[in-house]
Amino acid sequence: MFLDFIPESARASGLRVLMKGAGKVTRLLPIPQPTLLVGPGSSGRLGQAVAGFGHAKLLIVTDKVVSGLGLLKDLSDALTAGGADHVVFDEITPDAPIPLVERGIAFYREHGCDAIIAFGGGSSMDAAKAIAVSIANPGKSLRALAGYFKGLHSPVPIYAVPTTAGTGSEVTVAAVISDPERQSKLVIVDTRIVPKMAALDANLMTGLPPHVTAATGIDALTHAVEAFLGNWHSPATDGMALTAVGLIFANLRTAYSNGTDLQARENMSLASTYAGIAFTRANVGYVHAIAHQFGGRYHTPHGLANAMVLPHVLRYSAPAVTNRLARLAVRARLGADGEDEDSLARKFLDGIDQLNRDLAIPTHLEALRKDDIPALAEAACQEAHTGYPVPRYMNQAQCEQIIGRLLPPESATAPAARASTRARKKVGPTALKSAAGQTRKTAPNAATKRSTKTGSSGKAAASD
Numbered sequence: 211m212f213l214d215f216i217p218e219s220a221r222a223s224g225l226r227v228l229m230k231g232a233g234k235v236t237r238l239l240p241i242p243q244p245t246l247l248v249g250p251g252s253s254g255r256l257g258q259a260v261a262g263f264g265h266a267k268l269l270i271v272t273d274k275v276v277s278g279l280g281l282l283k284d285l286s287d288a289l290t291a292g293g294a295d296h297v298v299f300d301e302i303t304p305d306a307p308i309p310l311v312e313r314g315i316a317f318y319r320e321h322g323c324d325a326i327i328a329f330g331g332g333s334s335m336d337a338a339k340a341i342a343v344s345i346a347n348p349g350k351s352l353r354a355l356a357g358y359f360k361g362l363h364s365p366v367p368i369y370a371v372p373t374t375a376g377t378g379s380e381v382t383v384a385a386v387i388s389d390p391e392r393q394s395k396l397v398i399v400d401t402r403i404v405p406k407m408a409a410l411d412a413n414l415m416t417g418l419p420p421h422v423t424a425a426t427g428i429d430a431l432t433h434a435v436e437a438f439l440g441n442w443h444s445p446a447t448d449g450m451a452l453t454a455v456g457l458i459f460a461n462l463r464t465a466y467s468n469g470t471d472l473q474a475r476e477n478m479s480l481a482s483t484y485a486g487i488a489f490t491r492a493n494v495g496y497v498h499a500i501a502h503q504f505g506g507r508y509h510t511p512h513g514l515a516n517a518m519v520l521p522h523v524l525r526y527s528a529p530a531v532t533n534r535l536a537r538l539a540v541r542a543r544l545g546a547d548g549e550d551e552d553s554l555a556r557k558f559l560d561g562i563d564q565l566n567r568d569l570a571i572p573t574h575l576e577a578l579r580k581d582d583i584p585a586l587a588e589a590a591c592q593e594a595h596t597g598y599p600v601p602r603y604m605n606q607a608q609c610e611q612i613i614g615r616l617l618p619p620e621s622a623t624a625p626a627a628r629a630s631t632r633a634r635k636k637v638g639p640t641a642l643k644s645a646a647g648q649t650r651k652t653a654p655n656a657a658t659k660r661s662t663k664t665g666s667s668g669k670a671a672a673s674d
Contacts, residue, residue, distance in 0.1 A: 253371045268297075271337055273331075328370045343361045343385070412476040429516050450485070456542065496604065497520050502593060508578070530601045574618045
C-alpha cells in the first residue's frame, strides 16, 4: 500500500498526529448510555418497562437458536401482559449479511413496527441496529450507510438483551454486518444507535456452550485491552477497561468450566458492558482490523478471530506500551505493584497465552490460505490506519508476518514438504534426510490438531 513508500518514522508520526486530532473530537461527542437492568430475570423487567412506552408494535430481532430455546419467554410474556404488541424476526445468522438484513427491514415495514428489541448475540444486535438506521433513512442503501454518521435521520428506538458476554453491542455506537459480494464487513457508526435500555440477564447465558463462552469472553477482553492500550484512552475509559480486565480474568474460566454459575455469568456480562463503554470512546486496534478480514473472507466468528490474533498483536505492540501492559498485569492479578514493568508486561503477555490455552482457543485458523495473506494484510492496515489509534504502527510486511503465524500447520510445513520432494528428485538420500527432519520439527502434535479442529468449526455461529 502507498504508506509503505513513506519512511516508517515519518509514516507513524503523521498517522499519530491525525489520530490524535480525531481522538480529541471523539472525546467531545455526546455518546448516550442505556439504562441498564442487571440480574437474573432482568429481560422480563425490560419487557415491563418497554410495554409502558406506548409503541404501536415492537420487532424482536433474534436467531432461531435463541427463539427455539425459549429464551424470549420472560420478555414476550412481560410485553403481552403490558399490552405491547410484538412480532419476532428470528432469521439472524452469524455476521448477518446484507440480504438478510434487508429481509429484516422488509419484515419491519410489513408488520407496521415502530421500535426494535435486539435479543441475542452480537450479530442480532448489530443487525437490529442496521435495520433501525435503514428504516429511518429509506433513501440510502446499507452500503451507503456504512461509515460515520451517514444517516440523516435518527434511527427508530432500539432496546437490547444480550445473550452472550462479549460484544458489548448493547452500549456501543457501531453495527457490523457482512457484505458477501465484496467479502468484507460494513461498519455503521452513529451515536444515535446506542440502545435506550438494556438488560443483562445471567439466566439467558447459563446454557451457552463452553466454546462460545470462551470466544465471546476473549472478545470482551480484546475490547478492554485495545481500548486501554490505544492512543485515545482517557481516565474514564481506563477505569472501565481495567475493571473489565479484572472481572474477565477472575470469572471467565469459571463461566467456561461451570456455565450455570450465575455470579460468574453476571460478572462477565458486566465486564462485556464496561469494555463496550471503554472502546466506544477509546476505539480498538489491529486485533479487530485483522479479525474483521477473517470474518469477511472466511466467516470466522468474530470473538474467535480476536482470540487467535490478540497474543500476536500484543507482542508486536509491547515495546510501545510496556508501562500500560504492566498495569493490566496488576489488575489481572498476574503480578503486584512495585514489580519491574518489563517483568509485569511479560507476565500479562504470558497470562493471555495461558488463558487462551485454558479455554482451548486454537492457535491456527484452518481456513487461512497463504495466497490470501497479502490482501488480508492490506485491508487490515487500511482499516487500522484510517480509523484506529493504535499504539505502534506496522507496515504491510509486518502485518503479513503476524497473519502468517496463524496459518494451519499443513500450510506451514508445505515448503519443507516441497523441499523434500525436490531433494528426492534431484539430490538424493542426504538431502532427503535433511528435509524430512525439517518437516518433523514443524509438524503439530495431536493435541494441537484437536484444538484447531474444535475451535475453527464455527459452531458458535448463532450466539456470536
